[in-house]
Amino acid sequence: MESQRKVASYEFSTKAVRDFIIELVQRETHNRFLPLLAKVHSEGSVVDIQDLLLRFGFDNICLLGFGVDMGCLESSLPEIEFAHTFDEATRLTLKRFLWPIYVLPFLDFLARFGIGTNSKLRNMVKVVDRFAQSVIEKRRQELKLRTAHEESGELASKFSRGYSDLLSRFIQHDEETRGRNSVNAAAAMSDKYLRDIMLNFVLAGRDTSSVALTWFFWLLDQHPEVEKKMVEEVRSIRKARKASLQEHELSQKVVEGFTYEELREMHYVQAAITELMRLYPPVPADTKTAITDDYLPDGTFVQSGDRVSRILSSTRFFQAGPRICLGKEMAYTQMKYLVASILSSPYRFQLLPQPSPKFEISLTLKMKGGLMSTVRKDSCPGFDKVLRTSMRLNGEMAGPEELGLIASLKQKRAHPSWPGQETVESVTMG
Numbered sequence: 001m002e003s004q005r006k007v008a009s010y011e012f013s014t015k016a017v018r019d020f021i022i023e024l025v026q027r028e029t030h031n032r033f034l035p036l037l038a039k040v041h042s043e044g045s046v047v048d049i050q051d052l053l054l055r056f057g058f059d060n061i062c063l064l065g066f067g068v069d070m071g072c073l074e075s076s077l078p079e080i081e082f083a084h085t086f087d088e089a090t091r092l093t094l095k096r097f098l099w100p101i102y103v104l105p106f107l108d109f110l111a112r113f114g115i116g117t118n119s120k121l122r123n124m125v126k127v128v129d130r131f132a133q134s135v136i137e138k139r140r141q142e143l144k145l146r147t148a149h150e151e152s153g154e155l156a157s158k159f160s161r162g163y164s165d166l167l168s169r170f171i172q173h174d175e176e177t178r179g180r181n182s183v184n185a186a187a188a189m190s191d192k193y194l195r196d197i198m199l200n201f202v203l204a205g206r207d208t209s210s211v212a213l214t215w216f217f218w219l220l221d222q223h224p225e226v227e228k229k230m231v232e233e234v235r236s237i238r239k240a241r242k243a244s245l246q247e248h249e250l251s252q253k254v255v256e257g258f259t260y261e262e263l264r265e266m267h268y269v270q271a272a273i274t275e276l277m278r279l280y281p282p283v284p285a286d287t288k289t290a291i292t293d294d295y296l297p298d299g300t301f302v303q304s305g306d307r308v309s310r311i312l313s314s315t316r317f318f319q320a321g322p323r324i325c326l327g328k329e330m331a332y333t334q335m336k337y338l339v340a341s342i343l344s345s346p347y348r349f350q351l352l353p354q355p356s357p358k359f360e361i362s363l364t365l366k367m368k369g370g371l372m373s374t375v376r377k378d379s380c381p382g383f384d385k386v387l388r389t390s391m392r393l394n395g396e397m398a399g400p401e402e403l404g405l406i407a408s409l410k411q412k413r414a415h416p417s418w419p420g421q422e423t424v425e426s427v428t429m430g
């Protein structure tokens with residue numbers, strides 16, 4: 001059987017998967033993310049940007065990985081059992097990883113009697129596995145039905161829809177390699193193998209781009225000049241598209257969203273995101289366990305079973321060489337798409353004053369406590385804020401509203417534990 005990495009690497013390079021990724025990100029951005037910003041703005045409420053982005057990432061990766069819409073970013077921001085359990089299980093796994101190795105047998109012993117975090121972790125893994133197993137079984141059945149319909153020539157519209165998610169592609173790839181009528185069941189990908197692939201994708205793709213964007217919006221708040229340049233770039237790409245379209249094609253639908261080619265043209269947006277990841281690598285460290293005795297390039301001896309950790313900074317935040325991140329393209333697509341869409345909307349995050357963010361101990365570089373913000377609506381996106389900030393720096397605040405805003409910001413800075421429901425806007429304008 002071909003290695004998981006080889007198959008995934010091939011699938012990721014296909015145009016079909018690339019198009020599918022764009023389609024998913026587009027739907028999640030326009031149907032959920034932007035309407036949520038509008039809602040937060042009109043309600044004058046406070047959101048945790050990191051939480052929104054994690055939900056965005058989770059919905060996207062579950063759709064890409066196994067074609068299930070978890071709906072984490074629905075407007076009510078629901079708690080989804082699979083997402084919550086997956087999160088908790090990841091947290092407890094990391095905790096286990098941080099214990100000294102000699103404590104682990106004791107934790108495992110306690111787990112046998114249903115005591116301790118290991119027992120909790122086992123139960124959570126069961127919930128996650130059960131969910132994954134049910135998706136796999138359902139998908140196998142759907143694909144079988146589709147094949148039967150194809151073969152009998154009656155392609156009911158229900159079955160003519162292709163399955164573009166990675167799980168379906170792995171199953172189809174497996175069947176094609178073995179030949180559809182093969183009875184060589186031993187060579188088939190087992191459900192367990194598929195389940196591990198599926199969960200590996202969720203683990204690898206869910207938090208990474210979300211935490212990167214959290215730091216991105218935090219930094220952006222301090223660099224309106226960068227926002228301005230990005231707005232200009234996105235606008236000029238939009239303008240070029242409009243110019244190339246015929247009059248009758250200029251419908252709302254055609255102009256909405258960005259194509260893969262347009263995203264590729266966003267060099268400045270890409271550079272800003274890349275620089276952000278250099279400063280705040282989303283996967284800060286990578287650990288490997290030696291399976292045989294070996295030597296590191298500097299000659300250090302590593303014994304079989306030794307763990308070697310490496311800090312991923314500089315330009316290696318996607319790892320490098322044979323283990324380079326398979327989702328690198330997807331991550332850039334997702335991040336650029338969302339950033340460009342927000343910048344071409346009238347909505348902007350208006351961060352609440354808070355002490356300098358700290359890192360949370362997690363597999364990814366999460367921001368401890370999240371990133372709290374209100375949402376404002378700019379009449380002239382990208383310009384207002386630059387003007388306002390430069391006026392603030394020059395002490396040329398215009399009207400009483402601006403003065404009120406600054407006074408309240410200063411006050412809130414002096415008292416970092418800002419009240420939960422109170423928003424900057426309601427304090428100043430009320």
Ligand code: HEM
Pocket residue numbers: 005008200201204205206208209212281282283286312317318319322323324325326327328330331
């Ligand atoms: C900013 C976003 C991301 C960063 C910084 C990042 C970083 C990394 C790193 C450092 C590794 C290497 C881990 C190792 O050595 O084992 C890795 C592996 C991987 N990443 Fe990403 N990643 C990102 C987004 C994604 C996304 C969105 C996906 C979506 C599917 C993804 C899929 C994968 C997979 C499948 C692997 C495992 C490759 C293997 O088996 O060798 N990543 N990533």
